[in-house]
Amino acid sequence: MNLSFTVNRRARTLDIDPRVSLLDALRDHLHLTGSKKGCDHGQCGACTVLVNGRRINSCLSLAVMHEGDEIVTVEGLSDGAPSPLQAAFVKHDGFQCGFCTPGQLCSATGMLDEIAEGWPSHASADLDGPYELTQAELSERMSGNLCRCSCYPGINAAIRETAGTGDAT
Amino acid sequence: MTLDLKVDGQSEERAEAFAQGLLGTALDRPDGVLKVTGAAVYAADDVPEGCAYGMLVRAPGFGAIEVGNADEVRAMPGVLAVIRDKRMVRNAAQGTANAAPVQGVDSADYVGQPVALVVAESFEAARHAAQALQLRTDGGPLPVNPGDVETEGEPDTTGDLDAAMAEAPHRLDVTYTTPSMTSAPMEPHAAVAWWEGDALTVRSALQMLKYNRNELADSLGIDPAKVRLLAPYVGGGFGSKLGIAAEAVAAAIAAQDLGRPVRVVQHRRQVFETVTRRSETRQRLRLAADRTGKLSGIGQEAWVSNLPGEVFQEPVTQATAFAYGAVHRVIGERLERLHRPAAGSVRAPGEAVGVTILECAMDELANDIGIDPVELRLRNIPDTDPEGGIPFSSHMLAEALKTGARRFGWSDRAPKPRARREGEWWIGTGMSAAFRVNVMMEAEARIALSPEGAVVETDMTDIGTGTYAILTQIAGEALGLPAEKVEVRLGDTTYPPGSGSGGSWGAATTGNAVWLAAQEIRAELARRMECGEGELTLKDGTATCGNRRVALADLLDGATLEGHGHIEAGDAFSKVRQSTFGAHFAEVAVNDVTGEVRVRRMSGTFAAGRILNEKTARSQCHGGLTWGIGMALTEGMVHDRRDGHIVNRDLAEYHMAVNADVPPLDVHFLEERDPWAGPLMSKGIGELGICGAAAAVLNAIHHACGVRVRDLPATPDRVLAGLEE
Ligand code: FES
Ligand code: FES
Numbered sequence: 001m002n003l004s005f006t007v008n009r010r011a012r013t014l015d016i017d018p019r020v021s022l023l024d025a026l027r028d029h030l031h032l033t034g035s036k037k038g039c040d041h042g043q044c045g046a047c048t049v050l051v052n053g054r055r056i057n058s059c060l061s062l063a064v065m066h067e068g069d070e071i072v073t074v075e076g077l078s079d080g081a082p083s084p085l086q087a088a089f090v091k092h093d094g095f096q097c098g099f100c101t102p103g104q105l106c107s108a109t110g111m112l113d114e115i116a117e118g119w120p121s122h123a124s125a126d127l128d129g130p131y132e133l134t135q136a137e138l139s140e141r142m143s144g145n146l147c148r149c150s151c152y153p154g155i156n157a158a159i160r161e162t163a164g165t166g167d168a169t
Numbered sequence: 170m171t172l173d174l175k176v177d178g179q180s181e182e183r184a185e186a187f188a189q190g191l192l193g194t195a196l197d198r199p200d201g202v203l204k205v206t207g208a209a210v211y212a213a214d215d216v217p218e219g220c221a222y223g224m225l226v227r228a229p230g231f232g233a234i235e236v237g238n239a240d241e242v243r244a245m246p247g248v249l250a251v252i253r254d255k256r257m258v259r260n261a262a263q264g265t266a267n268a269a270p271v272q273g274v275d276s277a278d279y280v281g282q283p284v285a286l287v288v289a290e291s292f293e294a295a296r297h298a299a300q301a302l303q304l305r306t307d308g309g310p311l312p313v314n315p316g317d318v319e320t321e322g323e324p325d326t327t328g329d330l331d332a333a334m335a336e337a338p339h340r341l342d343v344t345y346t347t348p349s350m351t352s353a354p355m356e357p358h359a360a361v362a363w364w365e366g367d368a369l370t371v372r373s374a375l376q377m378l379k380y381n382r383n384e385l386a387d388s389l390g391i392d393p394a395k396v397r398l399l400a401p402y403v404g405g406g407f408g409s410k411l412g413i414a415a416e417a418v419a420a421a422i423a424a425q426d427l428g429r430p431v432r433v434v435q436h437r438r439q440v441f442e443t444v445t446r447r448s449e450t451r452q453r454l455r456l457a458a459d460r461t462g463k464l465s466g467i468g469q470e471a472w473v474s475n476l477p478g479e480v481f482q483e484p485v486t487q488a489t490a491f492a493y494g495a496v497h498r499v500i501g502e503r504l505e506r507l508h509r510p511a512a513g514s515v516r517a518p519g520e521a522v523g524v525t526i527l528e529c530a531m532d533e534l535a536n537d538i539g540i541d542p543v544e545l546r547l548r549n550i551p552d553t554d555p556e557g558g559i560p561f562s563s564h565m566l567a568e569a570l571k572t573g574a575r576r577f578g579w580s581d582r583a584p585k586p587r588a589r590r591e592g593e594w595w596i597g598t599g600m601s602a603a604f605r606v607n608v609m610m611e612a613e614a615r616i617a618l619s620p621e622g623a624v625v626e627t628d629m630t631d632i633g634t635g636t637y638a639i640l641t642q643i644a645g646e647a648l649g650l651p652a653e654k655v656e657v658r659l660g661d662t663t664y665p666p667g668s669g670s671g672g673s674w675g676a677a678t679t680g681n682a683v684w685l686a687a688q689e690i691r692a693e694l695a696r697r698m699e700c701g702e703g704e705l706t707l708k709d710g711t712a713t714c715g716n717r718r719v720a721l722a723d724l725l726d727g728a729t730l731e732g733h734g735h736i737e738a739g740d741a742f743s744k745v746r747q748s749t750f751g752a753h754f755a756e757v758a759v760n761d762v763t764g765e766v767r768v769r770r771m772s773g774t775f776a777a778g779r780i781l782n783e784k785t786a787r788s789q790c791h792g793g794l795t796w797g798i799g800m801a802l803t804e805g806m807v808h809d810r811r812d813g814h815i816v817n818r819d820l821a822e823y824h825m826a827v828n829a830d831v832p833p834l835d836v837h838f839l840e841e842r843d844p845w846a847g848p849l850m851s852k853g854i855g856e857l858g859i860c861g862a863a864a865a866v867l868n869a870i871h872h873a874c875g876v877r878v879r880d881l882p883a884t885p886d887r888v889l890a891g892l893e894e
Contacts, residue, residue, distance in 0.1 A: 033213075
C-alpha cells in the first residue's frame with residue numbers, strides 16, 4: 001500500500017506491506033533505527049515516537065494508519081547538536097546501555113506537553129489541572145518506559161532540569 | 170612488544186601521582202551523544218543490502234519434533250526457507266563456555282526450545298510463516314518441578330553444625346524460596362550474519378566476544394579465525410548475552426544456505442525461554458549463636474536446577490563461605506536436573522539470591538536475640554577467610570555498615586517491629602550487608618598514540634557498564650591526554666581480546682590491560698625524554714622531565730607509537746581472599762489493607778577499590794538497588810507445573826521495577842585502593858549493588874508490619890496473608 005507522511009519534518013512516501021508496524025517502517029524502511037524494538041507488544045516503551053505531537057508505542061500501530069501524520073523520532077528531537085533534554089540525559093547519566101533511551105526521550109517530550117496541557121494522571125489528586133511536575137507525577141507518567149539498566153534517577157533528574165529551564169521541549 | 174603482567178602479588182600505586190586528573194572523575198560517557206541521538210548502532214540496526222529475515226520457532230512440548238506442513242509454509246508468499254539444522258543450539262552458551270552449547274533440533278528438552286528457523290524476504294512474511302508452521306511433539310512428561318528428582322552434589326561440611334545448633338542459646342532454622350528470574354535486557358537478542366567466501370561476519374548482541382567467537386565457530390564446525398563478531402553497542406546484558414545464543418547460530422546457518430545476509434531477532438517471548446534464567450532456589454538457613462550474637466554455626470544449603478547437559482549450577486553460597494566466621498558449617502548447593510529452560514548467570518549469579526537470603530536470616534536472628542541487625546553483622550566479621558584461613562585483601566564491611574547506617578539515619582530506628590504507622594501504612598526500615606567475590610580474568614588491549622591523540626582497541630564490550638568512559642579515562646590518565654584526545658574502539662574481534670563483560674571483572678581486567686599498554690608507551694616516551702619513566706609527567710599532551718618540556722607531537726615526530734598490554738590473574742587471587750563489600754538500608758511502607766509494599770528510600774554504601782568513574786559506577790549501583798526492589802517485591806517467573814514452560818514470558822507479566830517503583834536512591838562509595846587487585850587497585854562494581862539489596866527491603870517489611878515473607882517475591886497476597894495472622 002502507498003503511504004505518505006512526514007517524518008522528522010521531511011515528507012516521505014512508502015509502498016508498504018500493510019502488516020508493517022510504524023516502528024518497522026521507521027527502522028527497516030526509512031533506516032531511522034534510533035527507535036528501538038524491545039518487545040513489539042506495547043510493553044516496554046522503547047519504540048515511543050511522537051505522532052502529531054503525542055507519544056505512542058509505534059510497535060502497536062500499523063504504518064499504513066499514519067497517512068498524512070507528522071512523526072517525530074529521536075533523530076528528529078535534535079537539530080545537529082543534542083537538544084537540552086538530550087544533553088541533560090548525558091549529564092545526569094540518564095541511560096547506561098542506551099537501548100531504552102530514544103523511547104525515554106520521545107516519551108518525556110510528549111509527557112511534558114501533556115502535563116502542560118493539563119492532562120491528569122493516576123498520581124494526580126484531582127481531574128482538573130493544572131498539574132505540577134512533582135516527582136510522583138513524573139514517575140507515574142514515565143512508567144510506561146522500562147529501563148532494565150534502571151537509570152530512573154538520572155532520567156528523572158534530566159527531565160526535571162530540562163523542564164525547569166522551560167524551553168527544552 | 171607487549172607489556173605482560175600476571176597479578177601474583179600487590180601492586181604499587183601509580184595513578185595517584187599522574188597529572189591528568191581524569192581517572193575516577195564523573196566523566197560523561199563518550200558514547201553518550203550517540204546514544205541520546207539514536208545514532209549508536211545496535212545489533213539489529215544495520216541491515217545490509219539484500220538481507221533476508223529469520224524467525225525462530227519454538228517447540229510446543231517435549232521429545233521428537235514432527236513438522237506437519239513444512240512444504241505449505243515454504244510455499245507461502247515471500248518465504249525463502251524452513252531451516253532445521255542439527256547445528257542450531259538448544260539454548261544460549263554458558264558464560265566463558267568457549268565451545269558450542271548443546272545442539273540439535275530433532276527433539277526438545279524443554280518447552281520453548283528453538284527447533285526451526287523460517288526465513289523470508291521480509292520480517293512480516295517470516296513472522297507469519299513461523300506462526301503457521303505446525304510442530305508436534307510426542308515426548309512424555311519429564312521432571313519439571315523442584316523435588317521431582319534425585320539431587321547431584323552435597324554441601325561442604327566443617328565441624329558439627331547439628332551439635333552447635335543443639336547447644337546454642339539462639340538458633341534459627343528456616344527455609345526460603347526464590348523463583349526463577351530473568352535478565353531481560355531491553356535489547357532482545359539479535360544477529361545479522363553474512364558470509365564472504367568462507368569468512369563469516371556476525372553483528373550481534375553479545376557480552377564476551379573472544380569466547381563467543383569460539384562458541385559460534387564450534388557450533389558451525391568452522392575455524393574461529395574465519396569468524397568476525399561485531400558488538401560495538403549492546404543494549405544491556407546482565408548475563409543473558411554471555412554466551413552465543415540461538416539467533417546468531419541460526420542466522421549464520423541461514424546466511425550460508427541462502428547465500429545472502431540474514432537477520433534474526435529473538436521475539437521478546439523467545440528471549441525469556443531460550444536465554445538462560447536465574448535458577449529458582451530453595452535455601453535452608455541454619456544459624457547458631459551465643460547470647461551476644463556471636464555465631465558458632467552457619468548453614469546455608471541450596472537446591473537449584475538446570476537442564477541436563479548444562480555445567481552451570483547457581484553458586485548460591487559462594488560468598489557465604491567467607492561472609493561470617495563460625496566454626497561449624499554446612500554450606501553449598503544441590504542440583505536438580507529439571508526440564509525447565511536452561512539456567513545460567515544472571516547479574517551476580519550466586520550472591521544475588523544467596524547473600525539476600527543469608528541476610529534475611531541474619532535479620533531473623535538479630536530479632537530473636539534482640540540485638541541491632543547492624544551490630545550482629547559487626548560482631549561476626551571474620552579476621553581471615555573462614556574457609557581457607559587466608560587473609561582478606563581488604564575488608565571494608567565494618568566501615569560500610571557504619572557509614573551506611575550514619576547516612577541513612579539508622580540510629581533513630583525503633584528496635585521492635587510495628588512501631589510506626591501513618592494512616593493505612595506501616596513504616597519500617599531494614600538493612601543488609603553486601604558481598605561479592607572479586608575476580609580477574611585475562612585481557613589484552615592496544616593503544617596507538619599519534620600526534621592526534623590515542624586510539625584504544627580491544628574486543629571488550631560496553632553493555633551499558635561504561636567501558637567507553639573508563640577506558641578513555643585510564644588511557645588519558647596514563648598518557649596525559651584530555652578525554653577528547655582518546656578514542657576507544659570496542660566490540661570487534663579484529664581487536665586484541667579483552668575480558669568481556671561479566672562477573673564484574675570487565676573494568677578491572679580490561680582496564681588494567683589498557684593501563685599496561687599505556688605503560689609501555691610511557692616507557693618509550695621516557696626513553697626519548699632521556700629520563701626514568703618514574704620521573705616522566707604527562708599532561709595535556711605535554712611531556713615533562715625535570716626542567717625539560719616537550720610537546721607529545723614533537724616527541725612522536727609525526728609517527729605513531731604502539732603499546733600492547735596483557736594482564737592475567739595470578740597468585741594474588743589465591744593468596745588472599747578478594748571481595749567487594751557494602752551495606753544496604755531501606756525504608757518501606759506496607760499497606761495494612763492491601764498488603765502493597767512501597768519502597769520509600771534506599772541507601773547503599775559500597776567499597777570496590779578505586780572507583781574508575783564516579784558517574785558510571787553510581788549508575789551501576791542504581792541498577793543493583795533497583796533489581797533488589799524487583800527481586801523483593803515483584804520479579805519471578807512462573808513455571809507451568811505440568812511442562813515447566815514459562816507462563817509469564819513477557820514484559821507485561823514479568824514485573825521488573827518501573828520508574829514509579831524506585832524511590833530516591835543514595836549511593837556512596839568508600840575511598841579504597843586494593844593493591845591485590847592489579848595496578849589500578851580497582852574491583853568490580855557492576856553486581857555488588859544487587860547482592861543483598863532485596864534483603865534490606867524484605868527486612869524492612871518485617872520491621873514495618875511484623876510479616877516475614879520467606880517465599881519471594883513479597884507480593885501483596887503474601888504480605889496480606891501474614892498481616893491476617
Ligand atoms: S517495542 Fe513497542 S512497546 Fe516495546
Ligand atoms: S539504558 Fe539500558 S535499558 Fe535503559
